[in-house]
Amino acid sequence: MHDIRAIRENPAAFDAALARRGDAAMSSDILALDESRRAKIQAAETAQADQNRAAKAIGAAKAKGDDAEFERLRAEVAGKKAEVAALQTEAKELDAKLTDVLARIPNLPAEDVPAGADEDDNVEVSKWGAIPNFAFDPKEHFEIKGVAAAMDFETAAKISGARFVLLKGAVARIHRALAQFMVDTHVDENGLTEVNSPVLVRDEAMYGTDKLPKFGDDSYQTTNGWWLVPTSEVPLTYSVAGDTLDEAALPIRMTAHTLCFRSEAGSAGKDTSGMLRQHQFEKVEMVSVVHPTQSDDEQKRMLRCAEGLLEKLGIPYRTVVLCTGDMGFGARRTFDIEAWVPGQNTYREISSVSTTGDFQARRMNARFKPSDGGKPEYLHTLNGSGLAVGRCLIAVLENGQQEDGSVKLPEVLAPYLSGRLTLTAEGALV
Template sequence: MFDIKWIRDNATAFDEGLRKRGLEPQSASLIALDEKRRALLTELQEAQSQRNAASKEIGKAKAAKDEATATRLMTEVAELKQAIAKGEEDERKLDAEIRDALSVIPNTPREDVPFGTDESGNVEVRKVGTPKTFDFAPKQHFEIGEALGLMDFEAAQKISGARFVVTKGAIARLERAIGNFMLDLHTGEFSYTEVNPPLLVKDQAAYGTGNLPKFAEDLFKTTNDFWLIPTAEIPLTNLVREQILDEAQLPKRMTAWTQCFRSEAGAAGRDTRGMIRQHQFTKVELVSVVTPEKAIEEHERMTSCAEEVLKRLGLPFRTMLLCTGDMGFASQKTYDIEVWLPGQNTYREISSCSVCGDFQARRMDARYRPKDGGKPIYVHTLNGSGLAVGRTLIAVLENYQQADGSVVIPEALRPYMGGLAQIQKA
């Protein structure tokens, strides 16, 4: 969320940032609302001063036994009290109107983010690994899983409907192995702290990361007003909400492997077969909380941590710098990591790593106290998938498939599979 004072002082830069996002300028309307609020505050201060002065005069009038003046002043104080109460209510409404207007405005992109209207404007940063050449027509993951008898979409449909799957046996264990491998890598080599967070969050937590109010339809809500998390970014980032940290506590790096839940409200007709786009899936999330001057360095570091998972698994991938028209709501800059899927003969997103500046911190009131003193400063937050576990499972199945329908287990995962080297049909 933006600071209205910053918008007043940087109106041109603010509107230019929105233009890059494909949005109309909004500084004028926001500043007009703020001017109205500021004028009301001035009126309230003047009315309060008049009330205080009149209250003092009442005492003097009563001391002088001037009942007529005292009565007139008491009437005046009563009227001022009513006017102040109404003014304070008007101020609360204006505050809420400004807050609501600011809450649905996306973060503005950094200068080094390429301009574009959609994914066609994204820029390839690097490509790692060479897609394997098969001497047979490679299958998609759901064809592999169903042929092995270890992936059942029909049963899931009966239980829960579309966009669910039941995995069994070695494939279910392989997904668990992938998640454990990721956690061990991030905690053991990259200094992330493992966290097991709640999967149900309150409004203010989803608001803090920017998921509410704008993206409510993308989430699942319980009947008693909790939200199922679409990503562990929400609970992890909110662990610093309403806190003033010491600078010595930063950077704070956290990771979690959780179930995630998304309504896929805008995905009608897209990826209806298989596990690419589901209502329930697992993901290992990375979250960093840093000082402003360390944010860009941390963004590169986080992205490299996510890439390392794919390198260890021997999966070809490319890293894309997203353009202004394809970035997430809270992001200032985003790298998408896309893994090669031979069954689809294309690269598909498996991670997004974003730096958000103080956009989320302002919504959460998360700050730190500089080591050299001075008033508290808003932290900068980052988040990324390290990686989407279900999509990594898909990539392993498709890249390591064999002509006979079996799947070779990558070396890095075999210790987590009890030494199993290959998945074959039972």
């Protein structure tokens, strides 16, 4: 949500920031709506003052026995009362309209975000790991002999339709091991608090984390009104909604492993092979709630948390900063981490780490009390994948594949797989 006062104070800067995202100028329309709203509020207050003045004068007219003045004042009070009610209703309607307009405008990019139109303009900031050199043509994850039978898309389609998968046996266990490894690392080494969060949330939670009203089609809603979370960013971030925290309580750092659900609206025909893009998937999410002066450093810290997981797994990756035209709706700045997937001979996104500034905090009225006793201020919120479990499984399987159809698994998974780090061509762990 945007601060209307900031738009009033510098409309040109607001429009310039929107232009960097490729959006049209909106300040004049916003300010015209705001002016109409404020005029109605002012008119209601003036009418209320007139009503109060007339109401006080009624007693004096009655005491004087001036029946004509008494009746005139009674009529004036009744008229002003109706006028106040009408003006307040109009002001409320204009306020709701202004709030809706502001809620549909994306966050403004940080000044250091590179300008660009789409993913082709993203800027690589770092790269880690050597690209594996196979003596054979590497296969995609679902084609690897030891994987194919345990990654069942046909049965999943019978149960649920397209873009679902049924993982079985050793592959299901590797998937689970990856999630446990991620959570344990975040808790034991990265200082995050593990949270077991709901995957059904109310409208308010989706709105507060900028998923509504603009992107309702991208998520699933149950018949009784709950939303299935697109990521646990929603419940974790919204956990501080309406709160005014002590500054000493900051930063708050959380992680959760949950099912996630996305309709993938608008992605027809994209990444239909394998389990790269699914309607239901699992992710280990990171969320931080911080002091405004800490948010840029916190984003770098979260980025290193996610990168560190890939380094422990031995997965080559590159990190890019998204350009203004490729950032998500609520992001002020986003770094994407892309893991190397040999079967496609390319890097594919496995994590996005974003700072939203106070954009989400304003929507959900989340503040903190400064330790120096100043007025409450809006918090800053950040979120990041740490990591997408299914995509991490893809990277592990493809980078570890052997010519005979087996897969060598990363050493860090040994505690979660009873020390068995080879997926055989027959689909067993040994």
